Amino acid sequence: MRLICCCSALLLLVLLPRTCQGGNILVIPTEGSHWINMDILLQALHSRGHNLTIIRSSKSWYIKDNSTYYSTYTVPVERSIDKEIITRIMSSIIDFERGALPLMSFLHSSVGLLDTVIEAHTAVGEYVSAIIDDRELIRTLKDTKFDVVLTDPCWGSGPILAKYLNLPLVYNVRWLIPEEAHFAIAPSPISYIPVAGSGLTDKMSFFQRVKNMIFYVVSQIQAHVAAKQVYQKICEKYLGPDEDFYQLMIDADIWLMRVDFVFDYPRPTMPNVVYMGGFQCKPAKPLPxxxxxxxxxxxxxxxxxxxxxxxxxxxxxxxxxxxxxxxxxxxxxxxxxxxxxxxxxxxxxxxxxxxxxxxxxxxxxxxxxxxxxxxxxxxxxxxxxxxxxxxxxxxxxxxxxxxxxxxxxxxxxxxxxxxxxxxxxxxxxxxxxxxxxxxxxxxxxxxxxxDQPIRPMDNALFWIEFVMRHKGAAHLKPASLSMSWYSYHSVDVVLFLGGAVLLVFLSTFFLIRCLCNAMCKSKVKHE
Amino acid sequence: MRLICCCSALLLLVLLPRTCQGGNILVIPTEGSHWINMDILLQALHSRGHNLTIIRSSKSWYIKDNSTYYSTYTVPVERSIDKEIITRIMSSIIDFERGALPLMSFLHSSVGLLDTVIEAHTAVGEYVSAIIDDRELIRTLKDTKFDVVLTDPCWGSGPILAKYLNLPLVYNVRWLIPEEAHFAIAPSPISYIPVAGSGLTDKMSFFQRVKNMIFYVVSQIQAHVAAKQVYQKICEKYLGPDEDFYQLMIDADIWLMRVDFVFDYPRPTMPNVVYMGGFQCKPAKPLPxxxxxxxxxxxxxxxxxxxxxxxxxxxxxxxxxxxxxxxxxxxxxxxxxxxxxxxxxxxxxxxxxxxxxxxxxxxxxxxxxxxxxxxxxxxxxxxxxxxxxxxxxxxxxxxxxxxxxxxxxxxxxxxxxxxxxxxxxxxxxxxxxxxxxxxxxxxxxxxxxxDQPIRPMDNALFWIEFVMRHKGAAHLKPASLSMSWYSYHSVDVVLFLGGAVLLVFLSTFFLIRCLCNAMCKSKVKHE
Structure with missing residues (x-):
């Protein structure tokens, strides 16, 4: 091929406006390694001139109180998903996995740990209630006139608060209570999209597809049990009896997904999913x-x-x-x-x-x-x-x-x-x-x-600011978000059309039988 | 909102390498308005230093012989989809539509014109055969060592030739023999994705969804009839008896789609679909x-x-x-x-x-x-x-x-x-x-x-050159491309699991019945 390096990718330069007057971003982050990558995004947003406000619990162990680039509201809580609980879960998993078969390991984390997972969600639920019940805090948040909520939705606090404050919503996301986020937002044929924990790739034998289907059903049940058990009650209490948590959760404006298709298997996606896998990566600096x-x-x-x-x-x-x-x-x-x-x-x-x-x-x-x-x-x-x-x-x-x-x-x-x-x-x-x-x-x-037309971090920043400029990204959200499952899957239409075809078929059959009978009788009569 | 214009989109500058040594691009274009937008893309590729070679038929009426920015191979054909046929179809449609109801209009273009459509595809089929049968031309094409085939696949010539020459394939596309291209490549729930010609939007009542389903079935039949009738035979003749035209057609590396989601309804998409809607648009120049x-x-x-x-x-x-x-x-x-x-x-x-x-x-x-x-x-x-x-x-x-x-x-x-x-x-x-x-x-x-992070035209150029640099974009093609329909939709898995559940249920039922019988008999015996 005569196409050589000099004809490499179009070079894209990102010019940051020097006198950029930023917007107001409300951040509802998650602890642990999730905070590490959110923090990188926040530093980039700060350098673009935005004001960042973080809500954290009094038991946060990664997210420090006020910093040079963000301010915090600390909400007092009695219990939280604190470091000790997580460390204990880790040790239990390590001990268990040493002797386990893969299927047992999946069941252990899906079913055996379900109680612990629900307990953690419950702690998050109490945290959300503590925020909303603090009228003073809510008034301050409303007065600040935020442009967008940025959250990692692996717990349910961010989406509920964004809805309560009626603000546009951007996800920094890979996991969503607790399924892989694509399963909630994009069509996901189980025939070639492996469920998290299944140990499968996108090329499966028949029995691997059977296994994937079983894992899918179990993980869906787990996801919906956790959501129903904890967050649905909070939605109904604070947002109205008709508010469905699952629909609210998938209604974010932009999903900044922490993968790309060099890393992940190619699969259906949606217009409001933006891939920023590797956004935190950068050339090496000299070592100490x-x-x-x-x-x-x-x-x-x-x-x-x-x-x-x-x-x-x-x-x-x-x-x-x-x-x-x-x-x-x-x-x-x-x-x-x-x-x-x-x-x-x-x-x-x-x-x-x-x-x-x-x-x-x-x-x-x-x-x-x-x-x-x-x-x-x-x-x-x-x-x-x-x-x-x-x-x-x-x-x-x-x-x-x-x-x-x-x-x-x-x-x-x-x-x-x-x-x-x-x-x-x-x-x-x-x-x-x-x-x-x-x-x-x-x-x-x-x-x-x-080899991408735009650096993942620049893409992420662009879409956060897009949502701020346009007060959302409604034009990228599919109409399916508000549909019932049977309408979405055309179950009613197929039943209706199937019924209509059956009716025509049966009517024709009976009509022909009546005609035959009539003709036979008339023949007998004539004889 | 305090976010104001000065904090508008990240400014992206595209720096074109001055001494760019281009690659070789084989272009298999389509006539009419399709050529107008392909031509704009070709001029941009030419200005990036690429060599463009076009295959055209001797009856081309839009695509001129050699130009300043491309060279041509003209293939003699006896018949083609010439201007007169198209103009005649137009007049027939205008006369028909003036008195028609929408449903009749759809049936007229879907069924009434099916013969004409198949006739046009047949002419294209003869054109493909004429190219492949020209051993001299094929040898020259193989010797040129093209990096990529660029085509508009609303007819079947481009995909077949790319496969025959074993070259990476990029589509400049909106329509695909003759359905809307998304229907071939991405999951398309009929419940909120209106079929072309249905006159529906992405928000439908129950009966509109019924109508959309009927239109979908008719358009799928039409698409597959056209493909089977014409192109499948050519595939089998030149590419081997196992080559399936439909699978070959959806196997392009990159689909440069001539829409975006400001214009089109939001819907599922795929990693190798790149939206370049409006790529031809530019600021106005002064008028004469x-x-x-x-x-x-x-x-x-x-x-x-x-x-x-x-x-x-x-x-x-x-x-x-x-x-x-x-x-x-x-x-x-x-x-x-x-x-x-x-x-x-x-x-x-x-x-x-x-x-x-x-x-x-x-x-x-x-x-x-x-x-x-x-x-x-x-x-x-x-x-x-x-x-x-x-x-x-x-x-x-x-x-x-x-x-x-x-x-x-x-x-x-x-x-x-x-x-x-x-x-x-x-x-x-x-x-x-x-x-x-x-x-x-x-x-x-x-x-x-x-308000996009990269201009649609720059995005299109980037992805064409990406395919040239990496000899394809296999990492963006989903595993589903090579799956049978029943595997893709998990029909076999659902039947298997359904059967297994039924078996367990029936076994349990008969076991209980046997036990009951045995117990009753034993009771009677004892009495």
Missing amino acids: QHLEEFVQSSGEHGIIIMSLGTFVSELPADMANEIAAAFAKLPQKVIWRYKGSRPDTVGNNTLIVDWMPQNDLLGHPKIKLFVAHGGTNGVQEALYHGVPVVGLPVFFDQYDNLLRLEYRGAAKILTLSTVDKDNNFLKAIQEVLNEPSYRMNMQRLSRLHR | QHLEEFVQSSGEHGIIIMSLGTFVSELPADMANEIAAAFAKLPQKVIWRYKGSRPDTVGNNTLIVDWMPQNDLLGHPKIKLFVAHGGTNGVQEALYHGVPVVGLPVFFDQYDNLLRLEYRGAAKILTLSTVDKDNNFLKAIQEVLNEPSYRMNMQRLSRLHR
């Missing part, structure tokens, strides 16, 4: 001197980094020892973000740290491999920098995220139940290091991801 | 002096322009007279593009022209109203410039196009059957001129349309 020296000391072998994310602070001692021992056998240098007790088997080539500049390490020329738990943020960063992955998923979407890379030949997945057996961990690392296809595939994905 | 003088002479009243597109050269004399007489009664000046005999009733305020710079007139400050037939190009230009429309649709998508504007309060539609009765034409023009909501609504649509 001590880290740079450690990295350079790896010579031609390069470095491996490992992190299991924000929730998993400690692994079972035997598992941590097995991992450290495997690392010790490698010629590479290893930087391992780990907050648990230092394993006995840590080698000289391994640096254990509390925190690391993950993006800058992933973008370093010496990086060879990323051992990751499969959280969306980390996986997207690995993809952006083209670094192959050995995955050690713990819970929720992590296996699915890693599977999307493994399916495209860019990662290898280990499970908690087998990671410390038969040298599996060492073998997986050596395979991904020594087999060039892993790196080549990941770099191909990286090239595709970076 | 004689036109500018005529326009300025309208004073405060402003001007009205009228055009019924490229196909309708003449109206029935009585209808033309009625229209001219209505114009004569207005204080505005009128520019009417009309090639028929000059009506007797033309007023002093009306200038009849063979051709007019439509975009420049629509963008002129004196413009008040556009009388249009509703072709996509004209409607998009009116929307871009915010000019309200009185619509006089003739055939195919024109009523639907105008309906999208009328539904949003930006146009008023007349029908051929009533335009010359009861002063309808004059009344409609006066209503749209005097009722400010028409202009305000159209200008609101214009603001929404212009």
Whole structure:
């Protein structure tokens, strides 16, 4: 092909107006890793001149009180989804998964943990009530004349408050109480769209499709049980008896989806879904001197980094020892973000740290491999920098995220139940290091991801401001949002037309029979 | 809202590489108004340094032989969809529609004209065969090493040739043999997506949904009959006995769709569909002096322009007279593009022209109203410039196009059957001129349309070049493309699971009955 690099993507420059007078944005964020990516978006919005106001609970553990770029209203609550509960759930999952079969693992997180999930939603429900019942706060919010509500709807607080305040709504979203967000907004044929937790890809055998259907039904029940049990009551109390929570939730103006189709399987989407996968990714900055020296000391072998994310602070001692021992056998240098007790088997080539500049390490020329738990943020960063992955998923979407890379030949997945057996961990690392296809595939994905007409972050900012300029994006919302399920699926029309056809068929049949009978009788009479 | 103009859309600058060495693009265009917009895209591709090669038939009437910006291969054909046939079909439709009810009109174009449509497809089929049978031409095409095929797939030639030459494929598309293209590529719930020709919007009553379903079934049959009758045979002859034309047709890498969701109803879409509605629109250039003088002479009243597109050269004399007489009664000046005999009733305020710079007139400050037939190009230009429309649709998508504007309060539609009765034409023009909501609504649509993160033309160019850089866009094509209909709709899975549930239910029932029987017998025995 004669088309060469000089004819690469149209170069798009984003010129930020210097004297931009911003709008007012009300932010209803979610804790944990969800806050990490919301925070990046908020900093970008702040730099565009917008005023940001955050509502947080008095038990927030990630979202700090007032900062240099946002102000907060702190709502006192008695209980919340606090760090201890989450950490406890994590440990329970890790212990369970070590011995579990995949189906059992799904049932454990779908059914076994349903009570815990509902308990968490209930805490969020109480938080919403506390906000709305605070008349002083509500009056202040109404007086501020916000232009838009920006929220992560993996809990129900944001959509309800936006509706109560009658404000346009933008989602920073991937999960929605608690299904994958596309399932709520876009048609999702179960025949090629794997349900979260199913461990399937978009190419399934017949029995895999059967499994996917079962998982779909279970996850839908779970989603609707959680919604009905908690949020429907709040909707009816504060928004009127006819307000349906599920319809309210899917009525957002713009869905800024934290994936793109280099990472996710291609599937139907909607006009108001904007893909901003990898919006948080950016070129690497120089490392702090001590880290740079450690990295350079790896010579031609390069470095491996490992992190299991924000929730998993400690692994079972035997598992941590097995991992450290495997690392010790490698010629590479290893930087391992780990907050648990230092394993006995840590080698000289391994640096254990509390925190690391993950993006800058992933973008370093010496990086060879990323051992990751499969959280969306980390996986997207690995993809952006083209670094192959050995995955050690713990819970929720992590296996699915890693599977999307493994399916495209860019990662290898280990499970908690087998990671410390038969040298599996060492073998997986050596395979991904020594087999060039892993790196080549990941770099191909990286090239595709970076080749976009507009940077994901700029696209996200554009659409938030679009909603602010036009007071919503009603022209992008489909008419289906207000339809009943039987109208949407044309069940009534098909029954009606089927009935009409049957009626015509039967009438004709009886008419012919009557005629035949009449003719026979007349024949008999004549004889 | 404190968000003001200075904080408007991110400004995006497209920097064209100066020394861009272009790729090779093979173009398989369509005649008529379809060529007009393809030509605009080709000029833009040429200015980006690409080499364009067009295959045209010896009976092409729009696509000229070699030009300054493309070269051509002319394939001799015995018959083609020539101008005379199209003009004859137009006249037949106009005569028919004047007296027809909407349903009859649909049946006339769907069933009555089916033979003519199949005849036209057959001519295209012969053209494809003539190309492939020309071994010399095929060798030259293969030697040229094209990077991509660009085609308008409203006929079947482009997809078949792209497959035969094994090249990536980009569509400049709105219609696809002969259904609206979305119906082929994206899930299309019939409950809120009106079928072309149904005269419905995205909000339907029960009986409108019944009507839409009937129209859907008829149009699907028509689409598949045309495809099977003509193109399937060609596929089997040249591409192998297992090649399915319909699957081949929906397998394009990128679909550059000539609508957007300011114009069209919001609906499900797919990752490889790129919306470039209005890509041909641009700010007005100054008018030629004689036109500018005529326009300025309208004073405060402003001007009205009228055009019924490229196909309708003449109206029935009585209808033309009625229209001219209505114009004569207005204080505005009128520019009417009309090639028929000059009506007797033309007023002093009306200038009849063979051709007019439509975009420049629509963008002129004196413009008040556009009388249009509703072709996509004209409607998009009116929307871009915010000019309200009185619509006089003739055939195919024109009523639907105008309906999208009328539904949003930006146009008023007349029908051929009533335009010359009861002063309808004059009344409609006066209503749209005097009722400010028409202009305000159209200008609101214009603001929404212009507020995009990237200009539609730049987006289209980006994605064509993306396909050239990456040799396709396989990562954006859904896995569903290769699935059978029953797998896609999970019919087999639902039957299997339904059967399994029934089996369990029946087994349990019979088991209980056997147990009951056994217990009863044992009881009787004991008694």
